[in-house]
Amino acid sequence: MGKKKRTAILISGRGSNMRSLVEAARADDYPAEIVLVGSNRPNAAGVAWAVEHGLSTVVIDHKSYGSRADFERALQSALDSHGVELIALAGFMRLMTPEFVEHWRDRMINIHPSLLPSFKGLNTHEQAIAAGVKIAGCTVHYVRPEMDAGPIIAQAAVPVLSRDTADTLAARILKVEHRVYPAALRLVAAGKAACVDEKVIISSEVMETGGLFSPTI
Missing domain, CATH: 3.40.50.170 (Formyl transferase, N-terminal domain)
Known part of the structure; x- marks a missing residue:
C-alpha cells in the first residue's frame, strides 16, 4: 500500500471512538496513521489513555484563549508540527469557525x-x-x-x-x-x-x- 495518511484525532472526553480508530490503525494494511491525539480539555480521560498507549498528545485548553480564532491558531500550529493530513473528530465538543473548517475541507470528518x-x-x-x-x-x-x-x-x-x-x-x-x-x-x-x-x-x-x-x- 502507499504512504499512510497522517491523522489527528480530536477529543473532549473519554475517547471511546478514538480507541477504536487507534486499534484499527495498528493493522499494517490500514491507510491512516494516528500521529496525534488532541483535546481541548486537560482532564479528558482519553488523553491519559493515549499517553499510556504511546501516542503523541497535545492539550489546548480553549478556556485559556480569548477567542475561538486564537484557540484554533494554537490547534493549527500543533497539527502543522505533526504533519497532519486528516482530522477525525471523536467527541470533540467545540464548534469550529468557518475559516478553520474550510481550511480542512474534505480532510476533516466527524x-x-x-x-x-x-x-x-x-x-x-x-x-x-x-x-x-x-x-x-x-x-x-x-x-x-x-x-x-x-x-x-x-x-x-x-x-x-x-x-x-x-x-x-x-x-x-x-x-x-x-x-x-x-x-x-x-x-x-x-x-x-x-x-x-x-x-x-x-x-x-x-x-x-x-x-x-x-x-x-
Missing part, C-alpha cells in the same frame, strides 16, 4: 450518534425516543461550518426498542460506532470516498463488495 440529517445537536437519543422512531444509528460525515452537517460518508442503523431508555439506546449505537468509524476513516484515508457536489461517492471496488454499511436488524 461521527454523530444519529442518522443525520435527523436529530442534530445534543441529546440525540432522547430526541429519537421522543420522536418514536423505530430505527436510530450513527453517521460519519465530512465536516462543514454548520453543526452536524456535511456530506455523509457512512451510516449504520440499530433498532429502537419499546423498552429503550436514552442510556440503553446510546450503548447499542456506540457498539456500531466503533465499527463504522474505523471503516469510514479507512475509505477516506485510502481516497475511496470522494466528495462530489456535496455528496460522497464511494469507489466502485468498494461498492462491488456489496457495500460496508447496512442496518443491523
Whole structure:
C-alpha cells in the first residue's frame, strides 16, 4: 500500500471512538496513521489513555484563549508540527469557525450518534425516543461550518426498542460506532470516498463488495 495518511484525532472526553480508530490503525494494511491525539480539555480521560498507549498528545485548553480564532491558531500550529493530513473528530465538543473548517475541507470528518440529517445537536437519543422512531444509528460525515452537517460518508442503523431508555439506546449505537468509524476513516484515508457536489461517492471496488454499511436488524 502507499504512504499512510497522517491523522489527528480530536477529543473532549473519554475517547471511546478514538480507541477504536487507534486499534484499527495498528493493522499494517490500514491507510491512516494516528500521529496525534488532541483535546481541548486537560482532564479528558482519553488523553491519559493515549499517553499510556504511546501516542503523541497535545492539550489546548480553549478556556485559556480569548477567542475561538486564537484557540484554533494554537490547534493549527500543533497539527502543522505533526504533519497532519486528516482530522477525525471523536467527541470533540467545540464548534469550529468557518475559516478553520474550510481550511480542512474534505480532510476533516466527524461521527454523530444519529442518522443525520435527523436529530442534530445534543441529546440525540432522547430526541429519537421522543420522536418514536423505530430505527436510530450513527453517521460519519465530512465536516462543514454548520453543526452536524456535511456530506455523509457512512451510516449504520440499530433498532429502537419499546423498552429503550436514552442510556440503553446510546450503548447499542456506540457498539456500531466503533465499527463504522474505523471503516469510514479507512475509505477516506485510502481516497475511496470522494466528495462530489456535496455528496460522497464511494469507489466502485468498494461498492462491488456489496457495500460496508447496512442496518443491523
